[in-house]
Amino acid sequence: AQSVSQHNHHVILSEAASLELGCNYSYGGTVNLFWYVQYPGQHLQLLLKYFSGDPLVKGIKGFEAEFIKSKFSFNLRKPSVQWSDTAEYFCAVNARAGNNRKLIWGLGTSLAVNP
Amino acid sequence: GAGVSQTPSNKVTEKGKYVELRCDPISGHTALYWYRQSLGQGPEFLIYFQGTGAADDSGLPNDRFFAVRPEGSVSTLKIQRTERGDSAVYLCASSSSGATYNEQFFGPGTRLTVL
Numbered sequence: 001a002q003s004v005s006q007h008n009h010h011v012i013l014s015e016a017a018s019l020e021l022g023c024n025y026s027y028g029g030t031v032n033l034f035w036y037v038q039y040p041g042q043h044l045q046l047l048l049k050y051f052s053g054d055p056l057v058k059g060i061k062g063f064e065a066e067f068i069k070s071k072f073s074f075n076l077r078k079p080s081v082q083w084s085d086t087a088e089y090f091c092a093v094n095a096r097a098g099n100n101r102k103l104i105w106g107l108g109t110s111l112a113v114n115p
Numbered sequence: 116g117a118g119v120s121q122t123p124s125n126k127v128t129e130k131g132k133y134v135e136l137r138c139d140p141i142s143g144h145t146a147l148y149w150y151r152q153s154l155g156q157g158p159e160f161l162i163y164f165q166g167t168g169a170a171d172d173s174g175l176p177n178d179r180f181f182a183v184r185p186e187g188s189v190s191t192l193k194i195q196r197t198e199r200g201d202s203a204v205y206l207c208a209s210s211s212s213g214a215t216y217n218e219q220f221f222g223p224g225t226r227l228t229v230l
Contacts, residue, residue, distance in 0.1 A: 004157070032216045043118070044158075044206070044221040051216035090157050094215045101146070101171060101215055105157030 002027045004093050006106035013081050014114050021076040021109050023091035032094040033074040034103065035065055039087045047089070050074065061085070083115045117141075119222035121207050127228045128197055136192040136225045140209030147190050148219060149182055150206040158206055164190060197229045 007022035025031065035047040048059025055067040065076045074091060088110050092103040120139040128134050140147050146165055150158035160174040164184045172182070179197075184190040194201055204226050208219040 036221075043223050044208075046218045049216060049218065092157070096215060099170065101148070101163045101165075102160040102174065103148075103150075103158070103219070104160070107155065107157050 002093065002095055002104045004091055004104050004106040006089075006091055006109050008109045009107065010110045010112075012112045012114065015083055016080045017113075019076070019078040019081045019085070019111070021089055021091075021111075023074045023076065023106060024072050025074070025091075025093040025104075026072065027093065027095045030096040032096060033065075033067055034092040034094075035059065035063070035074075035076050036090045036092060037087050038090070044090070047076070081111075081113050083113050085111060086113045087111060119207055119209055119220055121205075121222040121225050123225060124223065125226045125228075127230065129230050130197060130199060132197050132229075134194050134197055134227065136194075136205050136227070138190045138192070138207030138209075138222060140188060140190070140207070141211075141220055142188075144209035144211050144220070145187070146210045146212060146217070146219075147184060148208040148210075149190070149192050150208065152204045152206055152224070153202075161192070194227075197227075199229050202227055202229045 003026045005024045032051040034049045036044045037047045038044045050057045050067045058064045088108050090108045091106040122137045149161040152158045162182050163171040167187045179195045182192045204224040206224045207222045210217040210219045
């Protein structure tokens, strides 16, 4: 069965620190990859996605992620975090097989940025 | 509409009762998804509609759960004989088509508590 693993459940950083959140998935075929964010009191919203092409994708608010196929990874990065980045971050994977539309999600990483 | 809406925002019910949760997707979105999110977990796929039909209901946990989308817009998730383990936030999402790389737009969720 497909699964998604997010390595860090809780991360605490100071403003201007660099961020890297790990995401690994288990599926041997072609995938679409997503990072979603949930700010306090708000809905889940898309940060960025990868489905083909350049494995380094850029999203909103200065976030980027790199797809490394050989490592089954899609880590999220930001060079300098802000207090407003405090949120829950979810990695999700869709296995491109037939008519599959399911997103399989990681447990999420709670990020707290101290001002 | 401006975004995905879900009603009610909170539902408290007693074990054994029947509940209905409603989702209004973004106008014109043909694809609609239901997820369930328990505390400390990522969303868990339940069912996907393309238009009026359930294209994938493999995530429904058992036959107490059923969902409909009779006119291809609003969807209702129905849970019979509720159990305490059904307590969770039920999320609805919609996208402009069934393409797997399309962004899913999420609603605020319905928090279901089964006493």
